[in-house]
Structure formats: C-alpha cells, structure tokens
Amino acid sequence: MSMQLGILIAVFLFPGGLFALALGLILKGLDRRVAARLQGRIGPPLRQPFYDLIKLAFKRTMVPTFANQPVFLGAPLVGVVSMLLAVALVPLSGVYDPNPILGNLIVLLYILMIPAVVLMIAGSSSASPYGAIGFSREMTLMLAYEAPIVLVVLAVAMRVGMAQGEVMTFSLTEIIAYQRANGIFLLDPVMWPALAAFALFFPANLGIIPFDIPEAETEVLEGPLLEYTGPALGLFKVMSALKAVVVLSLGIALFAPLNLGGVWGFLGWLLELTLLMEFGVTAVRLSMGRMRIDQAFAFFLKWPLLLATASVVTVALAT
Amino acid sequence: MNFLSLFARNLIEGPYTDPFPFKPAPTAKRFRGKIAFDPVTCEACRQCERVCPAGAIRFTRTKDGLEFDCWHDSCVFCGNCEFHCPTGAIHQTVDWHLAHGQADKFSAVEHGLIPFKVCPSCGGKALDSAPATAGITPALSAEEAGELRALCPKCRAKFIKARRTRT
Amino acid sequence: MTMISKLKSMAVKSPWIYRINAGSCNGCDVEMATTALIPRYDVERLGCQYCGSPRHADIVLISGPLTRGVVDAALKVFAEIPDPKVTVAVGVCPISGGIFRESYAILAPIDQYFPVDVNVPGCPPRPQAIIEGIAQAVAIWRDRL
Numbered sequence: 001m002s003m004q005l006g007i008l009i010a011v012f013l014f015p016g017g018l019f020a021l022a023l024g025l026i027l028k029g030l031d032r033r034v035a036a037r038l039q040g041r042i043g044p045p046l047r048q049p050f051y052d053l054i055k056l057a058f059k060r061t062m063v064p065t066f067a068n069q070p071v072f073l074g075a076p077l078v079g080v081v082s083m084l085l086a087v088a089l090v091p092l093s094g095v096y097d098p099n100p101i102l103g104n105l106i107v108l109l110y111i112l113m114i115p116a117v118v119l120m121i122a123g124s125s126s127a128s129p130y131g132a133i134g135f136s137r138e139m140t141l142m143l144a145y146e147a148p149i150v151l152v153v154l155a156v157a158m159r160v161g162m163a164q165g166e167v168m169t170f171s172l173t174e175i176i177a178y179q180r181a182n183g184i185f186l187l188d189p190v191m192w193p194a195l196a197a198f199a200l201f202f203p204a205n206l207g208i209i210p211f212d213i214p215e216a217e218t219e220v221l222e223g224p225l226l227e228y229t230g231p232a233l234g235l236f237k238v239m240s241a242l243k244a245v246v247v248l249s250l251g252i253a254l255f256a257p258l259n260l261g262g263v264w265g266f267l268g269w270l271l272e273l274t275l276l277m278e279f280g281v282t283a284v285r286l287s288m289g290r291m292r293i294d295q296a297f298a299f300f301l302k303w304p305l306l307l308a309t310a311s312v313v314t315v316a317l318a319t
Numbered sequence: 320m321n322f323l324s325l326f327a328r329n330l331i332e333g334p335y336t337d338p339f340p341f342k343p344a345p346t347a348k349r350f351r352g353k354i355a356f357d358p359v360t361c362e363a364c365r366q367c368e369r370v371c372p373a374g375a376i377r378f379t380r381t382k383d384g385l386e387f388d389c390w391h392d393s394c395v396f397c398g399n400c401e402f403h404c405p406t407g408a409i410h411q412t413v414d415w416h417l418a419h420g421q422a423d424k425f426s427a428v429e430h431g432l433i434p435f436k437v438c439p440s441c442g443g444k445a446l447d448s449a450p451a452t453a454g455i456t457p458a459l460s461a462e463e464a465g466e467l468r469a470l471c472p473k474c475r476a477k478f479i480k481a482r483r484t485r486t
Numbered sequence: 487m488t489m490i491s492k493l494k495s496m497a498v499k500s501p502w503i504y505r506i507n508a509g510s511c512n513g514c515d516v517e518m519a520t521t522a523l524i525p526r527y528d529v530e531r532l533g534c535q536y537c538g539s540p541r542h543a544d545i546v547l548i549s550g551p552l553t554r555g556v557v558d559a560a561l562k563v564f565a566e567i568p569d570p571k572v573t574v575a576v577g578v579c580p581i582s583g584g585i586f587r588e589s590y591a592i593l594a595p596i597d598q599y600f601p602v603d604v605n606v607p608g609c610p611p612r613p614q615a616i617i618e619g620i621a622q623a624v625a626i627w628r629d630r631l
Contacts, residue, residue: 032530040329041528042336048500048533055497055544058631060568062541221538229541229568287322336528337614340621344614373578373585393582395609418606418619420626421597424581427607 007088007099015096016087023270024241025049027248027277034282053237059230066127067227075125076228076235079118083242086111090172090249092269097173105153105170108250112149112205115243116142119214122236123224134223137293138214144300145204145211148197151308155194155315156185156254162315176257186256190318194311195255200304202247202280204296207240209285213293248276350413351396354389358431361387361408363448367400376400376409385446387431391417392424406449438471445471455479498628499533501620504543504567508560508596510550513610514577518547520613527613534620540566545623547616548602551579551586551594564600570630572623574604576616581605 010016029046036043063069089108091097103111116138123135154168160178161168169175185191204211215223225236249269258268291299337344346352354376363385368376375393379386389409400409419427436447450467452459459467467478507515521529522536537543540563552560564573575596578584583594596602603626606619 036528036530037334038326038329040332040335040525042334042531043528044530044533051496051500051533054493055500055502058494058497059544059570062566062568217538222542225542226539227541233542283326286326334528335525336531337526339527339614340532340617373582374587390582392605392607393578393584393587394607395578395584397609415608415612415615416618417608417611418604418615418622420604420622421602424597424605427605 003099003101007102010088010096010098010102012084015090015092016084020084020087020242020245021238023273024238024243024245025053027244027273028241030274031277031282034278035286038282038286049237049241053234056230056234056237061230061232064127064227068125068127071121071125072227073232075118075122076232076239079115079239080235080242082111082114082118083239083246086246087242087249090246090253091176092249092253092266100171100173105157105172105175108172109150109153112243112246112250113142113146115239116205118239119224122228123214126224126227128227130220130222130226131224133220134214134226137220137223140293140297141204141211141213141300144297145201145304148300148304148308149201149205151305151312152194152197152201153254155191155308155311158312159185159191159315172253176253179257180259184256184259185254190314191255191311193307193314197304197307197311198251198254199280200300200307202251203284204300205247206244206281208281210288210291211296212285212290213296216290219290244277244281245273248273248280251276251280346413346415348413350415351398351411353391353412353414353417354394354396354400354429355410355412356387356389356429356431357408357410358387358433359408360406360449361431361433362406362451363433363446364405364451366403366405367409370399370403372397372399384432384434385448387429387433389429390425391427391429405451405453408449436469438474439469440474440477441471443471443473450475494628494631497631498624500535501533501544501624501627502535502537502542503529503545503547503620504537504540506546506548506560506563507556508548508550508580509553509556509592510577510579514549514579514608517610517613518549518576518616521616524613527617529617529620532617532620540564541568543567544571544627545620546571546573547576547620548573548580548596548600549576551583551589551592552596552599553592557593557599561599570627572603572627572630573600574606574619574623575600575602576606576608576611576619578607578609581607584609 012018026046028049032048033043033046063072086108089098089102089111120135120138123131123138156175157168157170160175163178179185186195207215215225225233228236252269252272256272258265260268365378368378373393373395376389396411398411401411434447435444438445467475470478505515505518521527546564546567575581579586579594580596583592586592587594593599604619604623606615608615
C-alpha cells in the first residue's frame with residue numbers, strides 16, 4: 001500500500017504532477033523573460049505562462065468540422081499523462097529515486113517519444129493542411145533524432161554497466177550512483193562525444209529554434225497546434241512545460257548529477273536546471289535561425305549520429 | 320559571434336523599452352496628430368474642406384452660422400489643411416490619444432462654429448469670420464483690424480478701398 | 487465567486503492578438519509589427535503575444551478598408567476565432583474608409599460586417615496608440631470573459 005502511495009505521490013505531487021508543472025511553467029516564464037532581456041526588451045512577468053493557462057481555461061473549445069473529434073481532443077490528454085509518468089521516472093540525485101516498478105531508462109526513452117507522436121496525431125486529425133505539414137515534419141525530425149539519443153543512452157549504460165561487470169545497465173539510479181562515486185560524466189573525456197550528441201538532441205526534442213521546424217510559427221503557423229483552442233491548447237502547453245523538465249533533468253541525471261543530498265541537493269538541481277534552460281535553450285534559440293527540414297534531417301544523420309556512434313565505440317574501447 | 324557581444328550589451332545596458340502605458344510617451348514636437356480648429360481666426364474660405372483628401376472636413380451652413388466639423392476617424396493626418404490655411408486657424412496638435420470605443424465613433428469630431436453677426440455699418444447679417452488681411456499694405460493696426468473684423472464682406476471691401484485711397 | 491473573478495483578472499493579463507489584413511496598404515500592419523518586434527514598444531511585457539492561428543486569439547486587430555476581394559475570407563477567418571473575443575479596428579480605413587471612402591472597390595466602414603469594439607484612428611496610428619487601443623480592448627474583454 002505504501003509503495004502505491006509513494007508512486008502516486010511521485011506521479012501527481014513531487015517530483016511529477018503539480019511540482020513539475022509549476023517548475024516547468026516558471027522555467028518557461030524565465031526563458032521568455034531572459035530572452036526579452038537579451039533582446040533589450042523588458043519582457044513578460046515570470047508568471048506569464050500561468051496567466052496564459054488560466055486564460056486558455058476560460059476560452060471556448062472549437063473542433064474543426066472535418067476533424068476526428070475523439071482523437072483530436074484525446075491527443076493532448078495522452079501527451080500530458082505520458083509526461084506525468086516521465087517526470088516520475090527521472091531520479092533527482094540524492095533527493096528522489098523512482099520506484100523500479102515504474103520503469104527504467106528504456107521505458108523513459110519510449111515515453112519521451114510520446115509527445116512527438118501526440119503532436120503528429122494532433123496534426124493529422126485536425127484536418128488542416130498546416131497540421132498535415134507539421135505532421136510530416138515532426139515525423140521526419142523524430143526519425144532523425146531518434147537514433148542518436150538511443151546510441152547516447154547506450155553509451156552511458158555501457159559505461160556504467162561495464163564498470164559493474166555487466167554489459168550495460170539501464171537503471172538511472174545506478175547510473176547516478178556510479179557518477180556520485182566516480183565523478184560526473186561531464187568531466188569524463190570518454191563521455192564527451194555522447195555529451196555533444198545529447199546537446200544536439202535536446203533542442204530538437206524540446207522543439208526550440210534551430211529545430212522547431214514542425215511548429216514553426218512563421219512558416220506553418222504552429223503546425224499541429226494550429227486548430228487547437230482553449231483548454232485543449234492549454235493541455236499542450238502543460239505537456240511542453242513538463243517535457244522541458246523531463247528532458248533537462250534527464251540530461252542532468254545522465255551527465256551531471258550533484259553529489260549532494262537533501263535540501264542542498266534539491267537546490268543544486270534547481271540551479272542546474274535553470275542554468276541549462278538559460279544557456280541551453282534561451283541563448284541557443286535567440287542566436288540561431290531556423291533550419292529547413294531537409295537541412296535538419298541531413299544534419300542529424302551526419303553529426304549527432306557520428307558523435308553518438310563514436311561515443312559507443314570510445315566507451316567500449318575505454319573500459 | 321557578433322550576437323554574443325550584442326547579448327552582453329543588452330544585459331548590461333538594460334532594456335530600451337519606453338515605459339509607455341504606465342508613463343506618458345515621448346512625442347516629437349512636429350508630430351502630426353489630432354486636428355484643432357480655431358473659429359476666431361478662421362476666414363471661412365473653406366480651402367481646407369477642398370484640399371482634404373479623405374473628406375474628413377465639412378462646413379455646413381446652419382441657422383447659427385457656419386459649422387466646422389473634422390471627423391478624426393476619417394482624417395489621415397496629412398497636414399494639407401494646415402498647409403493651405405491662410406490664417407493658421409486649423410492646425411495639427413501633437414495629441415495622438417485617439418483610441419475610443421465604438422459608442423464614441425461618431426462623436427470623435429473636432430467641432431467649431433463661426434456664428435452670424437450684425438454688420439455695424441450696413442446692419443446686414445454676416446458671418447463673424449476673420450478678414451483676409453494678406454496683401455494689404457501697409458499692415459493694419461490693431462484698431463483697424465478690429466474694425467474690419469466687425470464688418471460684413473461688402474463693407475470690408477469698401478473699408479479697404481477707402482483705406483487704399485486714403486494712403 | 488470571488489475566486490472566479492480573481493482568476494478572470496489573472497486571465498486578462500494574457501491577451502493574444504491576431505491580425506486580419508482586410509486589404510490594408512500594410513502601413514498599419516507595419517505599426518502593429520513594431521509593437522511586438524521593436525524593443526522600444528515591447529508589447530509582450532503586457533502579456534500580449536501575436537499568434538499565427540486565429541484559433542488562439544483573444545483580440546483581433548483588423549486593418550484595411552475591407553476590399554471586395556477579401557471580405558469573404560476575412561469573415562471566414564473572423565468566425566474561426568473562439569469567443570470571447572474583442573475586435574479592434576486599426577487605422578482610419580476600417581473605421582470610415584479614410585481616403586478610399588465611397589470607392590466601389592471597398593466595403594468600409596467594417597462595422598457593417600464585424601462587431602467592432604474599439605477604434606484606433608490614424609494613418610497609420612503610432613504604436614503607442616495601438617497599445618492604448620489594445621488596453622481598451624482588454625478592459626472590454628474582461629467583462630466578456
């Protein structure tokens with residue numbers, strides 16, 4: 001009973017659910033605020049994403065005439081639920097360890113792909129040509145970034161697993177324990193190719209500017225989200241806020257978990273998350289232009305794949 | 320890497336944003352804003368009505384006199400009326416606070432009335448408009464101008480003719 | 487009840503804006519773009535955001551004298567905007583027709599076709615005037631929410 005209670009708390013309160021939602025929205029607000037400051041503007045208040053969500057809750061939901069209504073309205077729900085589960089799967093070093101029954105890194109990898117799939121379904125069920133374009137772009141991009149991230153995770157799993165005498169381990173808790181004992185992978189030259197590949201992967205997964213091709217506002221008018229109104233759109237905003245927390249904290253867990261515990265570990269994790277958001281997301285999205293989908297596809301099949309393969313090879317040779 | 324120095328500069332110097340909705344916005348001295356009309360100096364030549372490209376200016380003769388109306392919702396702020404006005408009775412202010420609700424759409428009007436008067440010389444009814452003083456040499460003195468203003472157009476012509484023969 | 491009104495007063499801090507160009511010369515559109523894109527006028531600090539999709543919008547800015555060619559499309563797009571919405575006519579063209587008034591090619595004033603709430607005259611209105619118009623529109627929107 002207490003195990004189930006623990007899982008429920010992890011999914012709905014901390015670190016998933018309400019906490020992750022608030023954190024994700026604040027990170028989004030921070031992102032917009034800092035972006036505005038870098039551009040010489042004042043920018044919206046930090047609470048702006050909360051206001052947006054409340055506003056969206058007051059709006060009317062409209063379903064396009066030719067849309068498939070159950071799929072159209074169900075897609076964002078699936079996305080939010082998957083992200084709630086995903087947040088509960090990522091451990092916080094020294095603060096929170098997910099129950100092994102929830103799943104391991106492989107399950108997390110699968111769940112991480114659900115938002116992209118949900119966007120594809122949303123785009124295709126909305127009966128809008130822009131949604132269809134967004135669908136095809138999202139699919140192309142997903143095919144491109146899928147292989148590198150799998151190889152990166154494989155490299156990390158091999159590094160930890162081989163040190164423990166197995167072939168690989170997919171438990172994030174063990175990966176963090178290994179890094180706490182032997183130093184973080186951020187400072188380990190053997191893992192740098194994997195780190196570089198991950199750094200190229202996460203802007204694509206989060207859909208920020210060099211790779212926000214499926215939702216490009218100036219090209220395809222937010223693509224799959226074009227036809228969504230009111231609460232349904234709000235669910236997508238919730239999904240993307242949760243996803244930012246998941247992907248960023250996965251990056252922290254894979255490469256730079258802090259060797260702290262308790263309150264300090266939690267605060268340090270928050271600091272890492274914020275820094276990653278500012279330097280990895282805000283600065284990147286402001287300093288680049290958007291790639292074309294074919295450029296992005298070619299790019300992902302070239303550099304991140306190369307780096308990820310190299311990382312697997314170096315890890316295999318080094319240990 | 321130019322953008323990095325740009326980012327740094329923006330962070331250090333702070334935002335450029337005007338504090339507009341919370342504080343008054345800076346407005347240029349020669350900003351072409353809302354039209355203002357002064358019925359006292361108007362000659363009633365109706366040149367502004369003729370040159371207005373948007374047809375925003377309209378003169379109507381009513382029982383009270385000559386009414387001037389400029390509808391701000393049609394005015395394009397080109398400044399033609401001010402340019403062509405011989406006396407500067409119509410001019411553009413720097414006021415740009417023109418946003419208004421739909422209920423006020425047809426009351427967003429600059430209104431002026433040039434009333435009728437009785438000519439002290441002939442006793443006829445005439446518009447109390449400013450006399451055309453351009454080209455009169457030597458220039459009118461203040462008393463002469465006041466006297467001229469009080470007259471009706473016909474008596475004004477007589478007045479000026481008499482003055483010309485006098486000098 | 488107070489909870490809901492509190493939430494509403496939070497909700498009005500995020501007016502999302504959509505532009506309909508009903509045959510405008512682009513003068514007003516440029517001024518609208520400056521309110522969002524130029525750091526000096528930064529409309530985003532008021533929570534506003536220009537959105538690409540009419541379905542996300544709360545406040546509609548219409549510019550242009552509503553030419554005959556565009557009227558059907560403009561009405562169709564306007565119908566796609568979910569309630570509650572507020573309409574702002576930007577520039578003299580949609581309000582009265584401006585210099586195009588009484589032309590056979592235009593259907594201005596647009597309040598014959600759209601339920602206009604706020605008028606922002608000007609040719610074009612300066613960005614601050616547009617921001618002022620948006621502020622009035624937000625006040626109206628608060629009551630409709």
